[in-house]
Amino acid sequence: MADATLPAWMSPDESDHVRALMASWGMLADLCFADLLLLVPDDAGNPVDFHAVGQVRPSTNPTLYREDMVGRVIPGAERPVFKRSWALGQIVEEEVSHATGERVRLQCIPVRGRDRLLAVMTRESAPTVGRRQGELERVYVETFDRFARMIVNGEFPFHFEEEVSLSGESPRVGDGVLVVDDKGRVVYASPNAVSALHRLGVTSNFEGARLEELGVEATSVARALEAALPVTEEVERRPDLSLLVQTIPLLENGRPTGAMVLVRDVTDLRRRDRLLVSKDATIREVHHRVKNNLQTISSLLRLQGRRLGPGGGRTALEEAERRIRSIALVHEILSRDPGDQVAFGEILRSLVHMAEEAATSFDRPVRVQIKGDAGEVPAEVATPLAVVMAELLQNAVEHAFTGEGPWQERDRRQVGVDFDNDGTELRIRVWDNGVGLPEGFDVSRTVSLGLSLVRDLVIGQLQGQIMMGSEGGTRVALVFPLPAPTDLG
Ligand SMILES: Nc1ncnc2c1ncn2[C@@H]1O[C@H](COP(=O)(O)OP(=O)(O)O)[C@@H](O)[C@H]1O
């Protein structure tokens, strides 16, 4: 479909009328199985030559025009039938020869605006020789003829705003056509319309019935007949079927004598829409499930640990359980607020809570002091960081306050975490005032599981550095870069 500049003699309203026709005439070409051309004369009062301003090919039949006709000028003398139809203001039809010698049936349909003729629409098709028409062809062509009469009377296209906004996904003839009478009773249903209605659950014979009587909750047919205007509506049927129903009334002298109802199964389109809308909800749901799964694994480990007597195996299972729980925490936060960035402070508070409970279970209760704000960290940083922090806090409550020392008094025990997040780099210090690290401890060489894990996560996954030393207790310093937040929703 193409559009050329309309002549100067046309008023803006008249141009709109012509453009509206060309916006919705795809369905007309489909209905008549023929090429349509729109011709505008050079002079409205005394046409001499006709300019082709639009062309549309049928999707239901091969085209007669391989070439683009838009922009061509057809001298009135060459096709007197144009002028005749214009002068009469009526549909005129004749058989003509193309330059190629081909015989074609040429129908000229004058296009009336509010007060005068604006154009001639031609419908060109091969003369139907020896081709027996089926019911579908007969009904479609009859429907086209009704639209053609409306065009001559200035009743089509309809002037209403909805049309444009819906044009992107308005149904096409190929999707499914119902023809109803002036009471909304089905007189014809194309095979695709029958299939669409079957999917809606309508299995009864619907000829002669109205859609409402068939259990289709579509009021658009009744409304379109009432208002004598097209109405588009979407019918939904659980679990997920969506049908776009567009009713275009067929008028005769302003009164609806029936309507063409185009039905299109938009289930897949809607599913895609819903997917987009619910992407956030889906991510949330995924994190929620991951969290639940991790919690299940951690309770399995706890149960299994309880079956072992005190000792190495049991401790290992308890540690594994704790690590999994700290990862589950991150997913829990993400399940509430999915995004690229996570406020780590909330995760830390839960980790601190876990450590304080562990401290109580060791009979050395302690409150962990938090200074500074962890700020936002990318989601991919949050998980390894949660595991690291859980290990360091656990070590403090487990190892710092052992043996003789002032920490035997509850008030003398201190554990703290300091944050410094400048948006590009996160610095964290984890400290306690306990016994300090064993003589000769070197974090880069340690083979004990907890701290090897911490070291490998900080250096490997967080691309950072770790320093550990003793100074009135144990001091751990971490520093790593924060990747810039991505724009990926
Ligand atoms: N905050 C701390 N205070 C004192 N000693 C610690 C501290 N953190 C770690 N350590 C020492 O480092 C060792 C290794 O720690 P880690 O790798 O976490 O193994 P685990 O906690 O299983 O013993 C601990 O056994 C402990 O001796």
Ligand SMILES: [Mg+2]
């Ligand atoms: Mg440890």
